[in-house]
Amino acid sequence: MGISNYMGRRAKPTKGSKEQITVSDYMSRKLVTFTPSQNVMEVIQTLVKHKISGGPVVNDQNELVGIISEGDCIKQISDSRYHNLPMDDATVExxxxxxxxxxxGNMNIFDAANQFLSAKRRRFPIVEEGKLVGLISQKxxxxxxxxxxQQNWK
Structure with missing residues (x-):
């Protein structure tokens, strides 16, 4: 008795199948953003309040100019305390x-996962036509x- 190698008809990929899942399907669009002139203490309060580890920094035209993280804030606190400096002039910029x-945003979600591994980042902003449109995190x-x-893995 021979082994059959028959493959049945394959259904077209549906939304949510690995062939079509992109970063834009999972990125956050309602973002907590910061401005370059914002005080670092205000950033810390926002990070804690929203339970996030960082966020994009945008200018008045919603163009991405930087990113600030918990680590950046901790470094500022540490430097400030060590050198006994006030934090009043500690700005995001x-x-x-x-x-x-x-x-x-059109990148396949699996390629994005590899990007996270190779770049060792916690989040990546998504920019379209120079404007910040979203953010994708490891979560x-x-x-x-x-x-x-739930859909494909067994």
């Missing part, structure tokens, strides 16, 4: 990361994986 890596990738597990 002085402590944000300016060279920000972004991800394309968003995990949500996508859970949704996929």
């Amino acid at each position: 002085k402590h944000m990361v300016r060279d920000v890596e972004t991800i394309d 968003d990738i995990l949500k996508a994986a859970l949704n996929l597990k």
Whole structure:
């Protein structure tokens, strides 16, 4: 008796299948953003209030100019306390990361997962036509994986 290698007819991919799942399907669009002139203490309060680990910094035209994280804020607190300096003049602009890596919203979610692994980032902003349109985090990738597990994984 021979082994059959017959593959039945394959259904077209549906929304949510791995072939079509993109970053824009899981990115956050309602973002907590910061401005370059904002005080770092205000950023800390916002991070704690919203239970987030960082966020994009945008100018008046909603163009991405940087990103600030818990680590950036902790560094400022540590430096300020160590040197006994006030934090009144500690602005986001002085402590944000300016060279920000972004991800394309049309990128496949699995490629984005690999991007997180290789870049060792916690979040990537998504920019379209120079404007910030969203943000994808590692947690968003995990949500996508859970949704996929319910659909395809056995």
